[in-house]
Amino acid sequence: MFQIGDYIVYGTSGVCRVEKIGPVDLPDVSKDKLYYTLSPVRNPGGHIYTPVDNQRVVMRPILTEDETEQLMKALPDIAPLTISDEKTVEVLYKHSLSSCDSVRWVQVIKTIHQRKQSRLKAGKKITAVDDRYMRIAKDNLYGELAVVLHKKPDEISSYIRERAGGSAEAAQ
CATH class of the missing domain: 1.20.58.1290 (CarD-like, C-terminal domain)
Known part of the structure; x- marks a missing residue:
């Protein structure tokens, strides 16, 4: 599991910084599931929410x-x-x-x-x-x-x- 502050490569989104780990407050999303909140380096204002256990998109440390x-x-x-x-x-x-x-x-x-x-x-x-x-x-x-x-x-x-x-x- 990545830690807050880690830089990771997330699919074709490139390098992202892990901003938060925890449930997300989005419609139709289980409050019991842990998510990474990622901030893409090449789009600092953007956010990506992905389950910690996501198996569909490759995530790796830089x-x-x-x-x-x-x-x-x-x-x-x-x-x-x-x-x-x-x-x-x-x-x-x-x-x-x-x-x-x-x-x-x-x-x-x-x-x-x-x-x-x-x-x-x-x-x-x-x-x-x-x-x-x-x-x-x-x-x-x-x-x-x-x-x-x-x-x-x-x-x-x-x-x-x-x-x-x-x-x-x-x-x-």
Whole structure:
């Protein structure tokens, strides 16, 4: 069970701070059930209410500084996703993002970066699906790393580039 003040990753909502734990005063909600009241970091005025025992949405603690360091070292070796069918690419992105796994987020970013470069060489623009999921993956990854590293989300891309030895693909 998380504690008040903990930072967690909550599904595709990204990093949230646990504000309260207890029953919530909402219509049609049991007063006997414990809920987390979460405040999304990228939407500080918003609140998310979720049962403590929620099994439908992935909730996990944010990475530690050591885990972040390990992720940075592993960046060059993280392979992009394998897309076998263009028709299912969005499902693959959704599944990867909803896993709340930072390595999967990096895979999505690398995959879309490669696809974007390939399309640009062919004189085409990035697809709307790729653009949308790149933004979501970056928001999730950069948001988490920003909290762990005590940086602003817009500083994370350059931080990753430095840590990955200039590998632009990892930070894009």
